[in-house]
Each structure stands twice: as structure tokens, then as C-alpha cells.
Amino acid sequence: MLGLIGSRLLQMIVVGLFLTFATFVLMKLAPGDPVKTILNIDDVAVTQAEQEAVRQSLGLDQPLVVQYTEWFWRVVRLDLGESYITHRPVADLIESKLGATMTVTLGGLTVMLLIAVPLGILSAVYQNRWVDQLSRLFSLIGVSLPSFWLGLVLIYWFAYQWRLLPSMGNGGLMHLILPSVTLGIAMAGVYTRLLRSGLIKSLAEPYVRAARARGLGEVRVIIVHALREGVLPVVTMFGMSLGSLLGGSVVVEMLFAWPGLGKMVVDAIIQRDYPVIQGYVLCTGMLVVLINLGVDLTVRMLDPRLRWRS
Amino acid sequence: MGFDGMLTSGKMGMNKRKSERTSTGTKTTPAERxxxxxxxxxxxxxxxxxxxxxxxxxxxxxxxxxxxxxxxxxxxxxxxxxxxxxxxxxxxxxxxxxxxxxxxxxxxxxxxxxxxxxxxxxxxxxxxxxxxxxxxxxxxxxxxxxxxxxxxxxxxxxxxxxxxxxxxxxxxxxxxxxxxxxxxxxxxxxxxxxxxxxxxxxxxxxxxxxxxxxxxxxxxxxxxxxxxxxxxxxxxxxxxxxxxxxxxxxxxxxxxxxxxxYGGEIVESGPTDVLVREARHPYTRFLLQSRMDLADVPARLQSIPGEPGAVSACGCPFALRCPVRIARCDSEAVPEMMVSDGHTARCHLIGEAQGDLGAAEITRTS
The missing domain is CATH 3.40.50.300 (P-loop containing nucleotide triphosphate hydrolases)
Known part of the structure; x- marks a missing residue:
């Protein structure tokens, strides 16, 4: 247990180093120049000397390795630097957006679970019957629909035609519904299928037959005895979804003007705001590792056999 | 008190029935009572x-x-x-x-x-x-x-x-x-x-x-x-x-x-001692012969001829492996026949001398 946590923390450091260095190099290789953005070069006449001065003050004239090392040592002192554009500390910026992203992530996952759990259980129990066929169709549609299109359709009907729900921004529960539903439906298909196949597999286990032979009711056999093993692949997948969602679901955040991390990083990339991009990559990398640790611990909690094997 | 009534009355009824069972003498069988x-x-x-x-x-x-x-x-x-x-x-x-x-x-x-x-x-x-x-x-x-x-x-x-x-x-x-x-x-x-x-x-x-x-x-x-x-x-x-x-x-x-x-049918059934003593179906006899006895280790362990699990589609299911079968065994289904009280067998040759089954073992291995 402690060994697992230790190795994951070590992994976190390695992942962090690799991720940030890779993005650092790629950013510099990509065309575009933050100095020009900072000086608003398209609107104002700026001399070469002025550009050089800004470049020098930001340390952008230094060799790549020197720049990265400087950035790295600041990170070790928990300083992610500040945005070139707004001059706000990157840590503050991420912190202010992370809440909104987490909210919509949780919203999306809740909608997904509300659809996938009952549908997955029903289609496993009534395998190849009409419920299963219907859920198969639904899953296929859910997976195939592009979320930007689904989001637009939802906005058109619920916000524009029927005026039931707000379409933009973050202002409470009502604002959360449309982005959550858009995210949830997109994910639900995969999870329904995953839960179905997991549960079908565990329902065929000898211990399920034994539970029935002890006279337990079918609902109890499914929910208490079979579901535990059937849910394991779902938990693993859940970790992956959570990781990618916390990185900011760009499409949904842009579509619903949701002030989250995804929107922030797209803006930062357009403006070549290097410190913001670097800070973002570092934070999401750490989050993904932490979530995977959480998934591993959850799976161990669910399956005691794994706990004793190590 | 009716039997069904006892069943539904749960634990009490069950205990009652059990004590009743134990108190009865050992001479009579449950069927007789x-x-x-x-x-x-x-x-x-x-x-x-x-x-x-x-x-x-x-x-x-x-x-x-x-x-x-x-x-x-x-x-x-x-x-x-x-x-x-x-x-x-x-x-x-x-x-x-x-x-x-x-x-x-x-x-x-x-x-x-x-x-x-x-x-x-x-x-x-x-x-x-x-x-x-x-x-x-x-x-x-x-x-x-x-x-x-x-x-x-x-x-x-x-x-x-x-x-x-x-x-x-x-x-x-x-x-x-x-x-x-x-x-x-x-x-x-x-x-x-x-x-x-x-x-x-x-x-x-x-x-x-x-x-x-x-x-x-x-x-x-x-x-x-x-x-x-x-x-x-x-x-x-x-x-x-x-x-x-x-x-x-x-x-x-x-x-x-x-x-x-054998092959989805009960070919023979009876009280244990009776069955061991006077088994009538060739399959049962083979099973009994293939037992090992420490006091009398045979030179060669008896085995049952034919492929295990080979089931004849019609007639007697054991017909494919039976050394004493006759023409009827391949075509005619065998009814359950009473040998003695409580001892039944499904074999066309039940009333006839079946001879020594061991002969088949020798021909198979030669």
C-alpha cells in the first residue's frame, strides 16, 4: 500500500519533468512570438529595439536549456511565474479556473453515471432482449454524436426555442445542466457497454450461482454480489475520463463560454503565453497521476484479493 | 396436522417433524410409515x-x-x-x-x-x-x-x-x-x-x-x-x-x-448392499470390478471397454461399450425393470446370464 503510494509519487516527479520539458521545447519550436502579442504589434508601431528589450526582460533571448532550468528552479520554489499578458500569477489563474472545470466535470460524470449505471445493469441482466438492444442503439448514437453538435442542438432547443435553460457562462445549477448533459451523453455509451460486459462476465461466476443457491433474492445477488466485480473495469475507465475532463473539456467550455481550464489554455496558446501553458501542463499532469493513484486504491478496496496478493 | 402446514409453519414445524422422525422405531422404513x-x-x-x-x-x-x-x-x-x-x-x-x-x-x-x-x-x-x-x-x-x-x-x-x-x-x-x-x-x-x-x-x-x-x-x-x-x-x-x-x-x-x-439415464439403482452384491447392469458390474482392493491386488486393473462418454443415440445408452449386448440393445429402448424390492435396472439381459465381462477387456487390449 505505502509502496504503491511511494512509487506513484516518484512517477509524478518523472511525469512532471518529462511533460514540462517536452511542452517547453515544442512551444519554442512552434511559430509565433509572445513579444509581438505583448507589444500589440499589429496595432501599434514598435521598433526592433523595443522588441529586443521586452525579449531580454523575459529572458527569451537565453538558450532553451537555460530558460527551462530557470523555470524549473522557480517551480521547485512553488512559483509558476506570471502571465505575459495579464501579469497575474499563473498559480492564481489556474486556481480560479480549476473550480469551474471541476464543477462541470462532476456534473458531466453525474449525468453519465445516471444514464450508464441503470442502463448497463439492465442490459446485462436482460442480455439480448429489447432493453439491451435499445441501450446498444443508444450507446452507438451517444458515441457517434460529436459533442459540439450535441451541445449546439441542446442550446438551440433548451436555451433558444424553449428558453428553459441559460446557454452561457457559470452562474449556478441552471447553468451547469446543459454542459453536463452534453458531456454526460457523450461518455455514457462507452460506460454502458463497459458495465454491461463486466456484469455479464461476473454474473457467470460460480460465486453468483452459489449466492443464488443460498436463496438470496436476485436483486441482492446482482447489486451486492455480482456488481462489485463488474464495476472494476468501469472504475479504471473512470480514472481516465476524470483525468481528461479535469484537463478541461475544451469543446464544451468554448461552446458554453464556461470559464474553465480548457478555455484558459486555448486562449493562452493563441497568445503564446508560455508560463500559463507550462503551469497548466504541469498541473494536469500531476492531477492525472494522482487520479490514477486514487483509481488503484479504489480497485484494491473493491477487490480484497489484490490487497492480499502484494 | 397436514404436511404442508408443517412446512409453512417454519422452524417450529420443522423441529417437530424431525423429532417425530427420530422417535419412530428403526424397524420400519419411512415409506412404510x-x-x-x-x-x-x-x-x-x-x-x-x-x-x-x-x-x-x-x-x-x-x-x-x-x-x-x-x-x-x-x-x-x-x-x-x-x-x-x-x-x-x-x-x-x-x-x-x-x-x-x-x-x-x-x-x-x-x-x-x-x-x-x-x-x-x-x-x-x-x-x-x-x-x-x-x-x-x-x-x-x-x-x-x-x-x-x-x-x-x-x-x-x-x-x-x-x-x-x-x-x-x-x-x-x-x-x-x-x-x-x-x-x-x-x-x-x-x-x-x-x-x-x-x-x-x-x-x-x-x-x-x-x-x-x-x-x-x-x-x-x-x-x-x-x-x-x-x-x-x-x-x-x-x-x-x-x-x-x-x-x-x-x-x-x-x-x-x-x-x-450412464448417458443421462439411471441404468441401475438399489440399496447399497444389494447393488454391491448383485449388480445386474454390465456398467455397474464394470464399476464394481474396477475397484482396487489392497488385500487382493489384481495383476491387471480392470477397465471399462470403449471410449468413456460414448453414448448410443437409441436403444441402451451403454450399448456401444457393452461386451454382452444383443441386437435389441442397439434399437430398443430399455424400460426400468424391477430386479428385487427397491432394486431396478435398465438392461435387456436382466433375466439372463450375462457371462464374464472380463473377456471383453482382453480382446480390447490385445
Whole structure:
């Protein structure tokens, strides 16, 4: 247990180093120049000397390795630097957006679970019957629909035609519904299928037959005895979804003007705001590792056999 | 008081009936005292598909078990023993289905039971011990919790009372109850796992225990202690046992009656001593001959000719391997014929001298 946590923390450091260095190099290789953005070069006449001065003050004239090392040592002192554009500390910026992203992530996952759990259980129990066929169709549609299109359709009907729900921004529960539903439906298909196949597999286990032979009711056999093993692949997948969602679901955040991390990083990339991009990559990398640790611990909690094997 | 009434009146009724059973003298058999059998299987057929179009796994099987009696169902793999047991519990795996006959448990046709009624019966009136002891409990839930769950499901007791009974049941099978209650199944050895399964099966004092090859996956010594355990507990709880096995040796020592299955049919059945002494069906005779006797080790161990599991599609299922078969055996189905009281066999040659079966063994190996 402690060994697992230790190795994951070590992994976190390695992942962090690799991720940030890779993005650092790629950013510099990509065309575009933050100095020009900072000086608003398209609107104002700026001399070469002025550009050089800004470049020098930001340390952008230094060799790549020197720049990265400087950035790295600041990170070790928990300083992610500040945005070139707004001059706000990157840590503050991420912190202010992370809440909104987490909210919509949780919203999306809740909608997904509300659809996938009952549908997955029903289609496993009534395998190849009409419920299963219907859920198969639904899953296929859910997976195939592009979320930007689904989001637009939802906005058109619920916000524009029927005026039931707000379409933009973050202002409470009502604002959360449309982005959550858009995210949830997109994910639900995969999870329904995953839960179905997991549960079908565990329902065929000898211990399920034994539970029935002890006279337990079918609902109890499914929910208490079979579901535990059937849910394991779902938990693993859940970790992956959570990781990618916390990185900011760009499409949904842009579509619903949701002030989250995804929107922030797209803006930062357009403006070549290097410190913001670097800070973002570092934070999401750490989050993904932490979530995977959480998934591993959850799976161990669910399956005691794994706990004793190590 | 009617028998059904006693059944529905629960534990009290059950105890009453049991004491009644013990107080009666040993001279008369339950049938003579007119006590209905615990289990009566009439003309049971099982096919791999519901419409009888699939493969036939069990054909026209008759079997009766009296209260407190231990009946052994023996036969080689695929002869239909376990499928018959599954039909009794109503837990036939999905595509298989009963295509004919009926199963009466305590005089009630199990086909008429609703699904909840059947579940209420399982674990309380009919218990099962499986061959696969590692799958007898859910691996993610502690054993104590599952035992208590089972007791509460059937008795509706509170947790504390249920815990007392569960602890007692584990002590009955000579396990360290407290430690086992707090363990997961995979933390125990195979023999211990099977003990827990037996404890759970007999905990609520069922009328019938179905032991489906309970020792096959265990080593000989552990298997022997498990058998002793079942034997002593069945006497203690007056529980009838349907013992499924392919080991004739185990069965002869303990069963009151033996039914021998081949290719989905009971080819011979009778009281253990009668069957051992005067088996009439060639297959039973082969089985008896293939036993090892330490006092008299044969130069060559007798084996049954032909390919194991070879079942003739029509006529007698054993016809393909039978050394004494006649033309009728390949075409004409064999009815169940009475040899003596309680001893039946399905063989066309039942009344005739069958001669020495060993001759076939020599021709086969030459």
C-alpha cells in the first residue's frame, strides 16, 4: 500500500519533468512570438529595439536549456511565474479556473453515471432482449454524436426555442445542466457497454450461482454480489475520463463560454503565453497521476484479493 | 396436522417433524410409515434447448429420496448427474431446460413454484455444496457477513442472533469461527473453504442437502474428512443427502442407496448392499470390478471397454461399450425393470446370464 503510494509519487516527479520539458521545447519550436502579442504589434508601431528589450526582460533571448532550468528552479520554489499578458500569477489563474472545470466535470460524470449505471445493469441482466438492444442503439448514437453538435442542438432547443435553460457562462445549477448533459451523453455509451460486459462476465461466476443457491433474492445477488466485480473495469475507465475532463473539456467550455481550464489554455496558446501553458501542463499532469493513484486504491478496496496478493 | 402446514409453519414445524422422525422405531422404513419422500423425481428429461430439439442430457429419470436418507448418484463426467441436481434446485444454466417429468420436493411440484418461493426454499430447505469450493462465496465480502446475510434472508433475525448461529455453524465444522468470520474466502485453504460451504449449507437445518462432487477437487485425506463431516452432520440434523460423485468407493461406504447413471439415464439403482452384491447392469458390474482392493491386488486393473462418454443415440445408452449386448440393445429402448424390492435396472439381459465381462477387456487390449 505505502509502496504503491511511494512509487506513484516518484512517477509524478518523472511525469512532471518529462511533460514540462517536452511542452517547453515544442512551444519554442512552434511559430509565433509572445513579444509581438505583448507589444500589440499589429496595432501599434514598435521598433526592433523595443522588441529586443521586452525579449531580454523575459529572458527569451537565453538558450532553451537555460530558460527551462530557470523555470524549473522557480517551480521547485512553488512559483509558476506570471502571465505575459495579464501579469497575474499563473498559480492564481489556474486556481480560479480549476473550480469551474471541476464543477462541470462532476456534473458531466453525474449525468453519465445516471444514464450508464441503470442502463448497463439492465442490459446485462436482460442480455439480448429489447432493453439491451435499445441501450446498444443508444450507446452507438451517444458515441457517434460529436459533442459540439450535441451541445449546439441542446442550446438551440433548451436555451433558444424553449428558453428553459441559460446557454452561457457559470452562474449556478441552471447553468451547469446543459454542459453536463452534453458531456454526460457523450461518455455514457462507452460506460454502458463497459458495465454491461463486466456484469455479464461476473454474473457467470460460480460465486453468483452459489449466492443464488443460498436463496438470496436476485436483486441482492446482482447489486451486492455480482456488481462489485463488474464495476472494476468501469472504475479504471473512470480514472481516465476524470483525468481528461479535469484537463478541461475544451469543446464544451468554448461552446458554453464556461470559464474553465480548457478555455484558459486555448486562449493562452493563441497568445503564446508560455508560463500559463507550462503551469497548466504541469498541473494536469500531476492531477492525472494522482487520479490514477486514487483509481488503484479504489480497485484494491473493491477487490480484497489484490490487497492480499502484494 | 397436514404436511404442508408443517412446512409453512417454519422452524417450529420443522423441529417437530424431525423429532417425530427420530422417535419412530428403526424397524420400519419411512415409506412404510407413509411419510412422503423428501424428493421425488418422476420421469425427468432435460434437453439443451427448451423445445426438446437440442441434445438430450437426461432421459426419463426416476429417483426418490426418503427423509434422512443418503442417496448417491454416480456416473462418469457428462452422464447428467450435476444437471439433474441443478434441475432440483431450479438453477439449470441458461439454455438447458426440463423437457419432461416433474420434481416433487416435500410433495410440492417445484415447477409450480414462483421464483421468490423457489429462492426462499433454497438455502433453507434445500442446500447445495458445490465441487468448486473456491466459488462457494463471493470473494469480495467477508465470510461472516455472507453467513449472516443468508441467515437473515431466511429467518429474518437481527444481526446479533444471526451472528451467534453463524459462529456455531462454523464451530460445527471444526473451524476457528471468529477468525473465519473475519476472513475472505481466498484466505482459507481448499479444505477449509469446503468446510465453510458445508457449514452454510447445513446451518439452517435443511431437509435436503445436494452435495455435488464435494470432494473431487480436494486431496484424498481432506476429502475423507469432509465426507466424515457431512456424514456426522447429516445424522445430527436428520438431513437427507443427494450425494453426487464419480467415486464408487466413497459412496459404498456411506450411502443408503446408489443410483448409477450412464448417458443421462439411471441404468441401475438399489440399496447399497444389494447393488454391491448383485449388480445386474454390465456398467455397474464394470464399476464394481474396477475397484482396487489392497488385500487382493489384481495383476491387471480392470477397465471399462470403449471410449468413456460414448453414448448410443437409441436403444441402451451403454450399448456401444457393452461386451454382452444383443441386437435389441442397439434399437430398443430399455424400460426400468424391477430386479428385487427397491432394486431396478435398465438392461435387456436382466433375466439372463450375462457371462464374464472380463473377456471383453482382453480382446480390447490385445
Amino acid at each position: 407413509n411419510i412422503p419422500p423428501v424428493l421425488q423425481i418422476d420421469d425427468l428429461s432435460i434437453h439443451t434447448r427448451a423445445d426438446s430439439s437440442g441434445k438430450r442430457l437426461v432421459r426419463n429419470l426416476n429417483l426418490t429420496i426418503q427423509p434422512g436418507e443418503m442417496v448417491a448418484l454416480i456416473g462418469e463426467s457428462g452422464s447428467g448427474k450435476s444437471v439433474t441436481a441443478s434441475a432440483v434446485t431450479g438453477l439449470l444454466p441458461a439454455p438447458l431446460s426440463m423437457s419432461g417429468g416433474r420434481i416433487l420436493f416435500q410433495g410440492r411440484d417445484t415447477a409450480t413454484l414462483t421464483s421468490p418461493e423457489r429462492r426462499a426454499m433454497l438455502g433453507k430447505e434445500i442446500s447445495v455444496v458445490f465441487q468448486d469450493y473456491a466459488g462457494s462465496f463471493t470473494p469480495f465480502i467477508k465470510i461472516g457477513k455472507q453467513l449472516i446475510e443468508m441467515i437473515r434472508r431466511h429467518m429474518g433475525w437481527n444481526k446479533t442472533t444471526a451472528r451467534v448461529l453463524a459462529t456455531q455453524a462454523l464451530e460445527q465444522v471444526e473451524l476457528a469461527a471468529e477468525r473465519v468470520m473475519d476472513s475472505y474466502l481466498f484466505q482459507l485453504s481448499g479444505g477449509q473453504q469446503q468446510r465453510v460451504a458445508i457449514a452454510a449449507a447445513l446451518m439452517l437445518e435443511p431437509d435436503l442437502l445436494i452435495a455435488d462432487e464435494p470432494t473431487t477437487a480436494l486431496d484424498t485425506l481432506t476429502g475423507e474428512t469432509i465426507l466424515q463431516l457431512i456424514d456426522s452432520l447429516r445424522h445430527k440434523t436428520k438431513c437427507a443427502v443427494l450425494f453426487i460423485s464419480h467415486d464408487l468407493h466413497h459412496v459404498i461406504k456411506r450411502a443408503d442407496r446408489i443410483a448409477v447413471m
